[in-house]
Amino acid sequence: MFNYTIKYTAENSYENPVFESYWQFMVTPEKNATQELTSSTFAVSGDCPIEKSINGYNFETTRIHTKKPFNTIKFEAVFKLTKSKVDPIKVNPEFTIAEEYEAISTLDFKVDYEAYLNTTELTTLPKGECDTCIFNFETSKSVLDNVKQLNAWVYNNITFNAEEAATETPLTEVLEKKHGASSDFVHLFCALSRLNKIPARYVSGYLHQGDGFFGDSEMSAWAEVFVPNLGWVGFDPANNILADHNHVKVAHGRDYNDCAPLKQVLFAYGKKVSNHKVEVTYEQ
Secondary structure, X not given: OEXXXXXXXXXXXXXXXXXXXXXXXXXXXXXXXXXXXXXXEEEEOOOOOEEEEEOOOOOEEEEEEEOXXXXXXXXXXXXXXXXXXXXXXXXXXXXXXXXXXXXXXXXXXXXXXXXXXXXXXXXOOOOOOOHHHOOOOOOOOOHHHHHHXXXXXXXXXXXXXXXXXXXXXXXXXXXXXXXXXXXXXXXXXHHHHHHOOOOEEEEEEEEOOOOOOOOOOOOEEEEEEEEOOOEEEEEEOOOOEEOOOXXXXXXXXXXXXXXXXXXXXXXXOOOEXXXXXEEEEEEO
């Protein structure tokens, strides 16, 4: 068992006063089978009410509406949670490879997981892309083994760039540059998984990087795929590993836009300076 403390801070300064603004944060860790949130605090500078709600994917959002002019606004959230080790994957040997591919070809399966089988703007592969840029599953291998190979394929074909700031880069550009942030790895991974008829969803969360993993300076991203006979399994293509106790999940969706940590609407003009920081620590 691991005791996590996560501190999320953001400070925005503006050249001219902001007269009104709307903010929506999705930064609170979810409760699931491997993690339990024990405390949660959220503060904002100024006299601003804080509202909590649950979005369409059943994840907590924090909403703030400022009505008084300001030049600088600060946010701070602190979460404490317990995280257990992720159990090793145990495959039922009685469920054959042929039955796996039969399961994903049924109409019920396609209907149940339609949201994570269809492409989105951020998970659309370039048209007429060369064969070397497409990963095809081998039906002689299990779905799990194919997804593990896909995880390695994305890791080997894209270089992690810690200075990459964009989170909504088209895959055409990602494949041309061959480097990007964790979101780029996940969008490519999801696109290729869906291309091979395996449901994949984008996961937003916190990554403890003390073990030498690659992760973004703010919030990180990884993927979850639905494997017949196993359910949803987490994969981190930026590090070529399965999601484990170092990954603290916040939310999931079809792509980054469904679980963006911050969305905002401002009534202001002029230059802006933003600073965001995340600190993740744990004790075993």
